[in-house]
Amino acid sequence: MTALYLYAITDRPEAPVPAEPGLESASLLNIPHQDIAAVVSPLSTTEVLPAEDNLWRHEAVVEALMADRAVLPVRFGAVLASESAVLAVLATHDANFVASLDRVRDRVELGLRVLWDDNQRPATNNAQRSSSSSGRSYLLARLEEERQVRTWRQRAEALATEFHTPLTQLAAESTRQVLATPRLLLTAAYLVERDRMAAFQREVEALSAAYPALRFLCTGPWPPYSFVTATVVKADREERKDAYV
Amino acid sequence: MSELVAKEKEVTLLDLLDRILNKGVILWGDVTISVADVDLIYLGLKVLLASVETAERMRSPAAAQCSTVNEQGETF
Numbered sequence: 001m002t003a004l005y006l007y008a009i010t011d012r013p014e015a016p017v018p019a020e021p022g023l024e025s026a027s028l029l030n031i032p033h034q035d036i037a038a039v040v041s042p043l044s045t046t047e048v049l050p051a052e053d054n055l056w057r058h059e060a061v062v063e064a065l066m067a068d069r070a071v072l073p074v075r076f077g078a079v080l081a082s083e084s085a086v087l088a089v090l091a092t093h094d095a096n097f098v099a100s101l102d103r104v105r106d107r108v109e110l111g112l113r114v115l116w117d118d119n120q121r122p123a124t125n126n127a128q129r130s131s132s133s134s135g136r137s138y139l140l141a142r143l144e145e146e147r148q149v150r151t152w153r154q155r156a157e158a159l160a161t162e163f164h165t166p167l168t169q170l171a172a173e174s175t176r177q178v179l180a181t182p183r184l185l186l187t188a189a190y191l192v193e194r195d196r197m198a199a200f201q202r203e204v205e206a207l208s209a210a211y212p213a214l215r216f217l218c219t220g221p222w223p224p225y226s227f228v229t230a231t232v233v234k235a236d237r238e239e240r241k242d243a244y245v
Numbered sequence: 246m247s248e249l250v251a252k253e254k255e256v257t258l259l260d261l262l263d264r265i266l267n268k269g270v271i272l273w274g275d276v277t278i279s280v281a282d283v284d285l286i287y288l289g290l291k292v293l294l295a296s297v298e299t300a301e302r303m304r305s306p307a308a309a310q311c312s313t314v315n316e317q318g319e320t321f
Contacts, residue, residue, distance in 0.1 A: 003278060006272070008270075009270060046278050050266065052258075055261065055262070055265055056261075058265060059261055059265060072269070072270050073264075073265075073268075073269040073270065074269050074270045074271075074272065075265065075266070075267070075268065075269040075270065075271045075272075076265045076266055076269075078272045078277050079277055079278050080272075080276065080277055080278065081278045085276065088276070089272065089276055109264075111260055219260045222260075222264060223264075223269075225264035225265065225268035225269045226264065226268050228268075228269060228270055229268045229269065229270075229271065233270070233271070233272045233273070233274075233276055
């Protein structure tokens, strides 16, 4: 019995699999269930290392599928025991998968990072406790530092909102994070209709010109990884409680 | 495709890793017989992804020569 490596859940179960080779250069297989399918390939081992060539191979398969069907990309490294195990997953989560596929059909993910100048960040940890200063003055200095950081963060939020908002208007869904690090003003992902991709890119270029002090890094189109993460398939036993810290 | 997006696609390994190791449909527990132990690697990469230096490096052609990440999260 060979194990099966899983790449994605798709619609159009009747569509032939792409010629794209999978991991171990194996051919892809479609495992259909009503209106959806799981795309897998046979694996001679039960463990898959996240080495670079495996990662790119996995991504190439998902992108090939994306060309002609709606796709829920599966996180790297999922290995199932058999076809019946795959069918059990599809049957159990059919409604969930169909709803997610409806949300991403004909849409792509575009990623954006916006960098700003780090010396806008207020210096912190300058309030030093020394024997000569009183505890009170130390605390006051710390409070002032925190007030400055709060103001800085609010400024970042306001600025990020200025250009995130026009982009959300071109997207069906979006995610965003402000100040993941001091220089990363915005980290965002946008779920955009395929035929709106050009308009989205033009808007990013226009924003880049309108904010010359900021650097805009746009990547894509990606399969909609950031918009299907909520779909998590668990077993009855909570074996991986420690997985997410 | 516009120049802005095409240029950045050259250096997308870290953007790929951010997605493929941490997002998408996640299966765990009895349904899988193994799951690549990506969580620790991802935690290490999270720092890398967020760093400005990485974003700076991303713009250079040299960054397009990708390194490999092993199970301990080390790059070489």
